[in-house]
Amino acid sequence: xxxxxxxxxxxxxxxxxxxxxxxxxxxxxxxxxxxxxxxxxxxxxxxxxxxxxxxxxxxxxxxxxxxxxxxxxxxxxxxxxxxxxxxxxxxxxxxxxxxxxxxxxxxxxxxxxxxxxxxxxxxxxxxxxxxxxxxxxxxxxxxxxxxxxxxxxxxxxxxxxxxxxxxxxxxxxxxxxxxxxxxxxxxxxxxxxxxxxxxxxxxxxxxxxxxxxxxxxxx
Numbered sequence: 159x160x161x162x163x164x165x166x167x168x169x170x171x172x173x174x175x176x177x178x179x180x181x182x183x184x185x186x187x188x189x190x191x192x193x194x195x196x197x198x199x200x201x202x203x204x205x206x207x208x209x210x211x212x213x214x215x216x217x218x219x220x221x222x223x224x225x226x227x228x229x230x231x232x233x234x235x236x237x238x239x240x241x242x243x244x245x246x247x248x249x250x251x252x253x254x255x256x257x258x259x260x261x262x263x264x265x266x267x268x269x270x271x272x273x274x275x276x277x278x279x280x281x282x283x284x285x286x287x288x289x290x291x292x293x294x295x296x297x298x299x300x301x302x303x304x305x306x307x308x309x310x311x312x313x314x315x316x317x318x319x320x321x322x323x324x325x326x327x328x329x330x331x332x333x334x335x336x337x338x339x340x341x342x343x344x345x346x347x348x349x350x351x352x353x354x355x356x357x358x359x360x361x362x363x364x365x366x367x368x369x370x371x372x373x374x375x376x377x
Contacts, residue, residue: 173293174205178263181282182207185275187265189216189240195247195262204261216240216266241268244279246286261290305373313356313374320374322349327366327375 174192182190191213193202199218206213219240235243247262263286265271265279310320318339325335336346359365369375 173289173296174261177286177289177293178205178207181263181279182265184278185244185265185267185271187244187267187271189213189266191216191264193217193262193264195260216243216264219243219266220245220264240266242266242270244271244276246279246283261294302373306375309372309374315353315356315374319349319353319356322346323353323365323369324375326350326353326362327369 178190178192181187187207189212190207192204192206193213194204195202200214202217203210203213220243235245244265245262246264247260315323321339322335325338330338332346332350333343335341336343339346341349354360354365357365357368359368366375370377
């Protein structure tokens with residue numbers, strides 16, 4: 159699991175799915191979820207097994223149970239409909255505090271978990287606590303990149319215009335942008351005019367501010 163998770167992390171892929179799938183299969187859970195505490199209901203599940211609806215039900219059940227998680231060891235809870243629930247969360251975990259940089263994992267099994275399955279999760283906790291903060295940051299980068307792609311499509315910006323806009327946001331003047339991209343200054347000014355028209359702005363500062371706010375360039 160750790161090898162595949164590390165490879166997914168390096169490639170900016172869905173690491174949460176790798177972790178959730180491996181552990182769910184390892185403990186033979188009926189339902190599993192990687193979730194962000196404190197988000198509104200229906201928005202907490204990051205990834206799930208076997209499907210999103212079952213995972214949403216599991217995380218909503220945690221709200222009703224109000225687990226007191228004071229440390230990283232798996233917490234065992236008995237739930238009438240879900241059976242036994244195991245929760246892994248970082249120290250100081252607060253299910254009501256919104257924190258996109260933290261993650262929890264929950265697993266449910268109607269017949270209850272065998273001791274060796276609980277032991278498996280216990281052994282997985284230390285590497286998970288080291289890995290999950292990096293996983294959260296990778297997800298935030300993916301979300302920002304997706305937001306930027308969506309905004310670029312919305313404004314109709316071309317790939318070249320995005321390159322020019324990124325360099326503009328870095329403080330480069332038209333001549334420097336031209337040199338960096340091996341273009342003529344005249345071509346760069348044409349790109350800048352197109353960018354301003356598409357963004358509906360009239361100057362550099364407003365263009366950069368809007369681009370940062372919409373994720374078109376790095377903040």
